[in-house]
Amino acid sequence: MSVRDDGDPRLLSVVVGTGPIAARVVEELRAEFRFVEVVEVADATAAAGLVEQPDEPQVPLVVVTSTVGSVDEAVDALDRFTVFASARVALVTDRQVHDDVAGAVDRDRLDAIVAVPWTAGALAGHARSQIARWLREHRPDDPRTDLLVTPEGRPLERPDSELLREMELEADDVTRQMLASIERVLGPRPRLRLPAGVRITHQDHPVDAVLLVLRGSVALDRTTRVGDLRLHHASTGPIVGLLSLAHQRRAYFTARTTTEVDVVHLSIEQLDRALREDPDLGAALAAVSIRALARRLRRAEQLQVEKIELNRTLDEERQRLREALTALEQARMELIAQARFATLGELAAGIAHELNNPVAALERAASYLAEDVGRVLATHPQGELADVALRSARDRPPRGTAEERQLRRALEPVTGDRDLARRLVAAGVTDPDMARQLLAADADLVGLLEAAAGIGGAVRNLELASRRITGLVSSLRSYARPDGDPLDDVDLHDGLDDTLRLTAHRLRGIEVARDYGELPRLRCHPAQLDQVWTNLLVNAADSLDGSGRITITTERPDDDHVRIRILDDGPGIDPEVLPRVFEPRFSTKQGTVRFGLGLGLGIAKRIVDDHGGRLTLASEPGRTEACVVLPIDGPPDDREARS
């Protein structure tokens, strides 16, 4: 009895349920369809068994009856099988209220609801429509679709009612039909041909007529606080002024032609008469109005969505601006810091230069003093001894305080006097036998030797001090070297050592180990890199707080790079803070700008970045390592400039 090509699958309509309702459903559907087999099953499992056949039948329609208990559960059970998941679902029910369909409705799995009892043929009509929709969606080329027609032979899915029918027509057709109806009642209406820019309704003015737009475009504008806004153009609709009738007969918009238009003018009275005499006109008018309203509503909804999107974009923009502002402020702080550094650098270079002369004088004076005192001593009867005391005090490295006390104590038995023991040690006499001989020979000699040794120690201290100043001056000068083009042949170890010398006051009590490898000379801005070393060293020292160990390791990881690692065994950086340490941070206090750890690291990172290198920081308690990798070839922009 099936009417189908061999290639087309068998179609099944499954009725889920039992009892008289299911029986009636089956009866009516079987009477209706020749090419859809109707089967009755008690539940979803039975249904699955029925359809899982070798010829793979398809199921366009499932009818669930209220005898199944929970509709949601029945639909859920069915939907677990692919073959049912695409079926249309109709519910036939004798219940007054259903509270078991929320899931099905939510998932759009309830397509039709028929109440028991139904007018004979009504269920079949629903089934026909649903199967037709299913076929159109899933098997658009199936020839059986054509068999699905209304009892009157109309194609399916054409509404019966005038209103719904009109709504499905093209807008122009409705307008034309409406005009025809109007002209049947009122006689031919003159067309008004208007150029672009003519206002055909006026905002807030009374509306006494509607205009039927037959050709051309009309825009709806409204004057607002922020100026004239064009709210509708494509969404205007063919009748202008009709909606004002719902707005106390005042125009909400100014309607303005945007092209040449043909319109038909109808006063309210004329419209009223036409509506009275042609009832179909009402449906047409309603259809046109609903359609216009729907379009305007969609336009309004679209505007709402756009507004939300715009707001979001605006928020993002605002956020970006805020970030940009912060970055700018930070950049300004960095510039201030750099300017200050540059000024200090120039100042330091100047001072370093000026210090050279006094230091040279100091150093020379120390050696002249030693020579002259030597000559003076030569004239003294015990001069030779004194000269030895002077020289040994001058050349001997300073003794520790504990050692000195020990020496004194060793002499106390000989002298029997603590002060005399001290003077002997100061005079360079530490051997008890020698002390005994000396005291036996001439006790007054101790004073001479003490004085000579004092002079020797003073000269040594002078020389040490001036050498230290000389070292500091030269470090300061190379550190404060003004920026310019990068320099060639820079030995990074010099910069590291200079920095160590200049930050010595921050490194007191900290053991600094230098594990220097073989480094090639490289092209760079040494003064800038010194800032980096300073920053990393001072950070490490600060975290150690007066005791601990810093290890500086230098190496050449590959042919093109050098690597400098500064490791400390301090408490480490808070893991929450670690990712943000390179962000510039600053605080202003009493009008002066103070820089914390952050800004310094930010600057350090930028300097390394500008060199085409990489600065990374890894930290755990007891092990914090700053690692700088630099290209031997020099900064990238400089490389480009040279090539």
Added chain:
Amino acid sequence: MKLAVLILEDEPPVRDALERDLAPFRGAIRIEVAEDVDDAWAVVGEIDADDDRLALVLADHRLPGTTGVDFLVQLLADDRTRAARKVLVTGQADQADTIRAVNEAGLDRYVAKPWDPDELRAVVRNELTEHVLEHRLDPLPHLAALDAARVMVLLRDRGDR
């Protein structure tokens, strides 16, 4: 019993200079030097063992592994050193260090580097005098290192009694 002055300074030239600037007091008082905190405590032990009395500590601020302020604070916790007058001799202490030295260590004086030798001797003389007066010590054995005018007043008052 001798009054003792302890100089705590890690740099030998500076230590030498401090010791030498105080040389005129030698004889009247005992002068000891230490290069770090451990050695300073060793000196405290020796002074105590000799039945001398630690009257004054001159400490540098920057020291290996610690600060002079920390040492001065430590002194307060020990019976042998609690009474000693405390002077910070430094070129580097910042405001926070100084505030802590005053508040927590009961700092008596602050001498900035480089110091003037006469001024340094005046500070030492003054602090020793304060120590003697505060603890009602017999000033006579130490007179050469004390402020004679103030001690005379004390002696006269005592004589009157």
